[in-house]
Amino acid sequence: MAVEEFVSKTLELLEVEREAEIEETRLWQENISLKDLQAKGVCLLKLQIGSQSTGLYGRTVVILEPRKHLGFSFLPSNSFGPGDIIGLYDSGGCTAASQIGSGIVTRVSQASISVAFDDSKDGLSFDSDALYSLLKLANDVTYKRMKNALNALNRYNNGPAANLIHVLFGDTKPSSQSQPNEVEFFNLNLDSSQREAVSFALSQRELAVIHGPPGTGKTTTVVETILQAVKQGQKVLCCAPSNVAVDNLVERLARCKAKVLRLGHPARLLESIQKHSLDAILAQSDNANIITDIRKDIDKAFIGMKKKSHEKGERVNFRREIGELRKELKTREATAIAQILKSADVVLSTNTGAADGGPLKYLPAEHFDWVVIDECAQALESSCWIALLRARKCILAGDYKQLPPTIKSQTAASKGLSLSLMERLIQMYGDSVVRMLTVQYRMNSAIMDWASKEMYQGRLTAHSSVERHLLKDLPGVVCVEETSTPLLLIDTAGCGLSEMELPDEQSKGNQGEVDIVDLHIQALTEAGVKAKDIAVIAPYNLQVDLLRQKLSSRHPDLEIKSVDGFQGREKEAVVLSLVRSNRKGEVGFLAEDRRINVAVTRARRHIAVVCDTQTVQNHAFLKSLIGHMTEFGEVRTAFEYIQDIVPQNYTRDHKDTSANMSRSASSSTSAKQRVKDQAPSKMKQGQKKSTNSSSKENTAGSEKHTKSRTSTLTEKEQNKNTYAEIREQVDNFLKDINRSELQFPSSFNSHDRLLVHQIAEELGLVHESRGEGKDRCITVYRPPGSAPAKEPTQAQAQEEEEEAREDKTIPDPQSEKPCRPPLDLKNLHLERMKREQQKREEHAQQKKQQNSVPPAQTQSSKKAKGKNRTKAGASDIAAAAAPEDDFDTLINAVVKAESVCSFVKCKASVLTLGQLCMFCNRQYCLSHHIPEVHGCGDKAKSHARMRISKEGVLYAGSGKKEKSMDPNKKAYLQRKLDSKLKDMASQRKPKTNEKDG
Numbered sequence: 001m002a003v004e005e006f007v008s009k010t011l012e013l014l015e016v017e018r019e020a021e022i023e024e025t026r027l028w029q030e031n032i033s034l035k036d037l038q039a040k041g042v043c044l045l046k047l048q049i050g051s052q053s054t055g056l057y058g059r060t061v062v063i064l065e066p067r068k069h070l071g072f073s074f075l076p077s078n079s080f081g082p083g084d085i086i087g088l089y090d091s092g093g094c095t096a097a098s099q100i101g102s103g104i105v106t107r108v109s110q111a112s113i114s115v116a117f118d119d120s121k122d123g124l125s126f127d128s129d130a131l132y133s134l135l136k137l138a139n140d141v142t143y144k145r146m147k148n149a150l151n152a153l154n155r156y157n158n159g160p161a162a163n164l165i166h167v168l169f170g171d172t173k174p175s176s177q178s179q180p181n182e183v184e185f186f187n188l189n190l191d192s193s194q195r196e197a198v199s200f201a202l203s204q205r206e207l208a209v210i211h212g213p214p215g216t217g218k219t220t221t222v223v224e225t226i227l228q229a230v231k232q233g234q235k236v237l238c239c240a241p242s243n244v245a246v247d248n249l250v251e252r253l254a255r256c257k258a259k260v261l262r263l264g265h266p267a268r269l270l271e272s273i274q275k276h277s278l279d280a281i282l283a284q285s286d287n288a289n290i291i292t293d294i295r296k297d298i299d300k301a302f303i304g305m306k307k308k309s310h311e312k313g314e315r316v317n318f319r320r321e322i323g324e325l326r327k328e329l330k331t332r333e334a335t336a337i338a339q340i341l342k343s344a345d346v347v348l349s350t351n352t353g354a355a356d357g358g359p360l361k362y363l364p365a366e367h368f369d370w371v372v373i374d375e376c377a378q379a380l381e382s383s384c385w386i387a388l389l390r391a392r393k394c395i396l397a398g399d400y401k402q403l404p405p406t407i408k409s410q411t412a413a414s415k416g417l418s419l420s421l422m423e424r425l426i427q428m429y430g431d432s433v434v435r436m437l438t439v440q441y442r443m444n445s446a447i448m449d450w451a452s453k454e455m456y457q458g459r460l461t462a463h464s465s466v467e468r469h470l471l472k473d474l475p476g477v478v479c480v481e482e483t484s485t486p487l488l489l490i491d492t493a494g495c496g497l498s499e500m501e502l503p504d505e506q507s508k509g510n511q512g513e514v515d516i517v518d519l520h521i522q523a524l525t526e527a528g529v530k531a532k533d534i535a536v537i538a539p540y541n542l543q544v545d546l547l548r549q550k551l552s553s554r555h556p557d558l559e560i561k562s563v564d565g566f567q568g569r570e571k572e573a574v575v576l577s578l579v580r581s582n583r584k585g586e587v588g589f590l591a592e593d594r595r596i597n598v599a600v601t602r603a604r605r606h607i608a609v610v611c612d613t614q615t616v617q618n619h620a621f622l623k624s625l626i627g628h629m630t631e632f633g634e635v636r637t638a639f640e641y642i643q644d645i646v647p648q649n650y651t652r653d654h655k656d657t658s659a660n661m662s663r664s665a666s667s668s669t670s671a672k673q674r675v676k677d678q679a680p681s682k683m684k685q686g687q688k689k690s691t692n693s694s695s696k697e698n699t700a701g702s703e704k705h706t707k708s709r710t711s712t713l714t715e716k717e718q719n720k721n722t723y724a725e726i727r728e729q730v731d732n733f734l735k736d737i738n739r740s741e742l743q744f745p746s747s748f749n750s751h752d753r754l755l756v757h758q759i760a761e762e763l764g765l766v767h768e769s770r771g772e773g774k775d776r777c778i779t780v781y782r783p784p785g786s787a788p789a790k791e792p793t794q795a796q797a798q799e800e801e802e803e804a805r806e807d808k809t810i811p812d813p814q815s816e817k818p819c820r821p822p823l824d825l826k827n828l829h830l831e832r833m834k835r836e837q838q839k840r841e842e843h844a845q846q847k848k849q850q851n852s853v854p855p856a857q858t859q860s861s862k863k864a865k866g867k868n869r870t871k872a873g874a875s876d877i878a879a880a881a882a883p884e885d886d887f888d889t890l891i892n893a894v895v896k897a898e899s900v901c902s903f904v905k906c907k908a909s910v911l912t913l914g915q916l917c918m919f920c921n922r923q924y925c926l927s928h929h930i931p932e933v934h935g936c937g938d939k940a941k942s943h944a945r946m947r948i949s950k951e952g953v954l955y956a957g958s959g960k961k962e963k964s965m966d967p968n969k970k971a972y973l974q975r976k977l978d979s980k981l982k983d984m985a986s987q988r989k990p991k992t993n994e995k996d997g
Contacts, residue, residue: 003169007154010382011147013409013417018143020409025138034094034133039507041079041541043094044134049126050112062103062126064134065112074110074552077544077562080136082106083243083350086115089133102137104265110552110560116265142383145355149386152356160366160392167206168388168425174433175205186227186256187220191463194221197435201225201395202232209422209434210397213456214601215442215570222374222397223252230258230345234369238348239387241379241405245568246348247273249374253346261344263360264353278340278359287336294329298322338362351383354390370395373421378567380405381421396422401455402598403567439463442570442604444470444486450628451601454621455593471573471605477528482520487633488608489626490516495638497612498581500542507542508588513577513610514546516641520575520608521551521558532557535571537599539563539590543579563599574603578622581612593621600625726755730763730780746777750946753778772945903928919943 037043047064066072080086084105092098107114113134126132156165166172183199190198194217201208202225210225212218229236240246243264250273253260262269262276269277282288301322341347341363351373354360371391373384377398388394400423407413426434438459440448445462452460471483482488497512517536525531536551536558538544547560559571576599580587590596600607609629616622629635726744733742744756753769756778760767766781901908902922915929916922919936927933931940 003156003165004154006169007150009416011150013412013415014143014146014150014382017407017409017412017417020412021138024408037094037135038076038078039541039545041077042136044075044078044080044113046131047113047134048131049128052126060117061106061114062117063112063114064132067131074548075108075113077541077548078108079541079562079564080105080108080113080134081244081565082108085137087135087137088115088117089135091131091133094133094135100132110548142352145352145357145386146380146382148355149389150382152389153385156389159389160368161389164206164388164392164394168394168421170428174207174429176203177205183228185224187224190220190224191217191439193436193438194224197221197437198225198228200435202228204393204433206393207425207433208395209425210395211426211434211436212397212399213401213437213440213460214399214451214598215440215448216437216460217439217441218397218399218437219248219252219374221437222372222395223249223256225395226253226346226372227256227258229370235367236346236370236372237354237368237387237390238346238372238374239351239354239384240374241351241383242375243269243350245375246350250276250348253348259343259345261340261347263347263349263358278337281340282336285336285340287332291329291332291336294325294332298325298329301325334362342367351379351386354387360390365390369393372397374398375568376422377420378403378405379420380417381419381424384421396425398422400426402594403564404594406564441466443601444468444603444605446486446632447600447603447607449632450625451597453628454624455597466604469605471524471527471529473605474529474533474572476530480523480527481634482523483527483529483606485634486606487629488520488606489613489629489633489635490520490608490610490638490641491635492516492581492610492612492638493614495642497638499579508540508579509542509546510577510579510581511546512638512642513579513581514543514550516610516638517547517575517577518550519641520610521555524573524606525555529573530557531555532559533572534558534575535566535569535573535602536560536575536577537563537566537602538577538579539595539599540579543577547577563595566602567598570602570604572604573606573608574599575608575610576600578609578611578616581615585615585618587616587619587622590616590622591619596621596625722752723755723759726752727759730756730759730765733780734763734782740782742780744778744780746771746775748778756780772948898923901925901928903934 032040034043034045038045044064046067048067050063050065052060052062066075082105085102086105087094087102088100089095089098090100101117103115103117105113106116115134153165156162163172167174181202183195183202185195185198197210198221201210210218210221212221226236226238238246238249240249246262246264247269250260250262254273254276260276261278261281262273263278274280301318337359341359347360347368349358368391370393371387372395373379373387374397376384376396377400398420400420404418404420407418409417412418436456436459438461440460441463443451443462443466445467448460448462452458470486471477472479477483492512495512497510497516500509500511521531521534521536524534534555536547538547538560539562541562544560544562551558551560578590580590600609609625611626613626617626729744730742733739744753748756753776757767757769760780764783766783767778768781769776769778771777899909899911900906901910901914901924902920903924906925906928908925908927910923910925913926914923915926917924917929917931917934917936919931919939920934922934924934931937
């Protein structure tokens with residue numbers, strides 16, 4: 001690409017972008033209300049002065065807050081950040097007439113915003129009781145500097161960057177040194193990919209690109225590269241598009257004892273690095289006192305010139321003196337600044353801060369050897385050229401797979417303005433100029449794998465220190481399901497939690513997802529995760545506002561921001577609300593792949609995604625995320641969180657999704673259950689629990705924890721496969737004469753063990769279950785000699801059946817009958833009446849036989865009956881009490897039987913006070929409701945064993961606390977005990993000696 005063509009095209013697109021920004025600002029002020037501007041995040045209304053102080057170098061810093069006395073504790077969602085230029089307005093509105101002044105944002109939190117103002121001659125005064133508004137202003141300075149840099153590039157002839165320009169536009173290929181020097185690294189902890197990137201950057205003559213995916217230590221690599229350049233005697237100009245990125249590099253380099261100098265407005269700098277700013281160093285320089293004296297002399301001359309008593313000649317002398325003093329001041333300041341700049345090894349600024357109009361004008365053109373641009377993928381290429389024209393070699397670092405530079409004009413973006421310099425060079429030269437960092441130090445491997453596969457060709461690997469780390473590994477965090485899984489998908493499909501349909505609102509919100517996020521945050525914090533370690537990310541400002549209203553008061557340290565506000569950040573846990581849920585399947589700007597990549601890769605140990613899978617799966621990239629979380633994580637339905645939601649079943653307007661409904665209607669299985677159920681054989685592959693979210697499950701909405709359900713067809717197929725494979729293993733065991741027993745793995749669930757019991761019974765084998773909980777396994781033996789097969793104990797068989805029933809396992813395939821057409825209600829009723837008639841006849845016959853039995857037999861039978869401590873069921877009592885054809889008497893008998901306690905000989909009424917037994921389904925009074933009293937003790941014990949083995953606790957709070965002691969504390973106490981014992985032993989010795997004497 002010719003330089004002239006690039007410059008002319010870019011200047012044209014910059015003009016389009018500038019006009020779009022001006023037009024947007026004009027439309028905002030003319031057509032959009034201040035309330036709507038606040039909703040867009042560019043305006044803050046009705047703020048009061050929280051405090052006012054004098055900041056660095058005489059600048060006034062004002063902290064503005066919402067009206068706390070009216071209950072407003074937090075600022076609305078906004079796009080303000082450090083370095084933004086804002087206008088301060090009084091209560092008259094955001095007009096030119098009501099503007100008080102303009103300042104620079106220094107700090108933004110959820111509860112306040114700090115703004116620095118340059119003091120005017122009249123000074124600024126603020127009323128603590130008044131209300132003020134802030135409006136973000138367009139920055140003309142940035143556009144002017146980019147245009148000047150492009151024009152300078154167009155007429156650039158001979159200078160330090162001549163060869164670099166040819167390489168960056170493809171006229172000549174990048175070259176490297178013939179014999180690169182061996183590098184002695186300052187940071188000995190660099191991994192192999194980082195070392196290779198540093199060595200590559202040092203060996204290149206004109207260009208090197210360091211591609212750093214999330215968490216791979218890009219800043220660490222850049223810092224090492226700069227330190228190596230300084231060691232070689234090079235002068236480095238280091239830039240980045242944002243002040244935060246520059247300050248981060250300043251902190252890291254200053255920690256390594258490098259001579260750094262930070263250019264820029266002090267109000268834009270972090271407090272910790274302001275001592276490295278040009279203003280601070282200049283104030284401490286040798287020339288500072290002389291410069292101060294000259295300024296005082298100028299002020300005195302101004303005062304003398306204004307006095308009326310002086311004659312005209314004296315005023316001329318004062319004017320001449322002021323001119324000479326100003327010339328002296330300019331010379332002194334230039335000398336002092338140039339001296340400070342030359343003494344620094346690394347000069348750091350934003351891209352636009354490296355312009356010719358700034359302090360760098362005091363340096364010669366060939367002063368810098370290197371230009372390093374960090375976060376290059378987030379910067380407009382035209383802003384990079386402001387710094388690139390100052391050196392012969394450049395190092396570009398960043399990740400073009402994350403968010404691109406923000407551009408207002410879609411036209412300019414589509415024509416190439418959004419293409420960063422880094423991305424353009426990778427397209428031009430490929431891997432020959434790039435070194436990618438491949439070891440990441442942030443994410444659990446389950447979180448990383450998706451981003452690695454979808455965005456980074458599967459090249460990323462997790463460092464051993466983070467590969468398997470989870471929330472439960474943090475100090476003070478207990479082990480629960482939420483803290484034991486790195487991936488959690490909460491699916492709202494079919495639950496009726498649609499996005500808000502506001503016709504006049506560009507932003508989107510979803511109140512249902514807000515409620516689910518609230519419950520999940522509550523679960524994490526109750527498990528011991530600190531709110532400051534959790535981030536809630538939403539792609540829309542309206543959703544951010546809804547989340548803050550719901551969560552911020554209870555969790556003040558919880559950070560809730562948009563995706564853009566979290567680039568470059570990380571948290572232990574991230575909860576991502578995707579918001580979109582609609583019948584058309586529209587995902588809006590969620591379709592920006594890089595935005596979702598940023599959101600997911602902020603998490604270190606846990607990522608929870610709340611979304612409507614039926615909506616978001618219409619986009620291929622989002623579908624890959626849902627697929628990854630479904631396969632490797634835990635999937636839950638929104639029914640498990642909110643009990644009063646109404647199930648909803650709908651189809652897309654634009655395509656038939658009947659196939660998709662059965663496939664994506666929220667299939668789920670927890671990671672823990674999947675690992676438990678995996679057997680060495682192939683029988684467990686593909687088994688998943690799935691949630692059917694169709695409208696037929698209206699009853700599920702009334703249950704708090706509705707479990708996943710599986711389609712009938714899948715159940716039958718999986719059950720038959722499991723039965724066939726177990727049967728095959730047992731048959732192979734029988735054929736092998738040398739084997740005396742066959743042990744199945746402990747990964748078998750209760751249903752699989754029940755199938756083994758049944759197969760062993762059929763074949764006459766001995767079968768036995770051993771162990772508890774996860775260690776429970778089943779073993780099959782050959783029968784000893786020709787003896788009959790050993791039957792399982794009653795407790796074992798009962799336990800297996802109870803566990804199988806509790807786990808809602810699939811019935812035995814042999815007991816399955818082919819599907820029959822549904823019978824009509826009339827036939828069902830007639831069949832039921834026939835069965836009742838047969839029961840009554842049988843009961844009458846039994847009664848006649850009992851009357852004819854001798855008294856001795858009757859007495860023994862009564863004793864036998866006395867062992868059964870439970871009455872007959874209500875239906876049995878009714879059948880015995882009612883005549884054959886008297887239906888009303890039958891109903892009355894049932895009602896009467898149900899109104900008294902089911903325990904034998906107990907006549908207590910249970911209409912007012914009573915309790916239903918979960919094992920026999922009968923009502924008992926409060927004296928006999930305990931299972932061990934009325935005869936369900938064995939079932940209760942079996943159920944308790946199953947629950948303990950499955951959940952680890954019998955009831956809430958019954959689990960044992962972790963009592964293991966910290967090894968350091970244990971060693972300290974041991975030393976203390978030994979010392980005490982030694983002292984006591986030394987005290988006993990003299991006493992024994994006295995006795996002997």
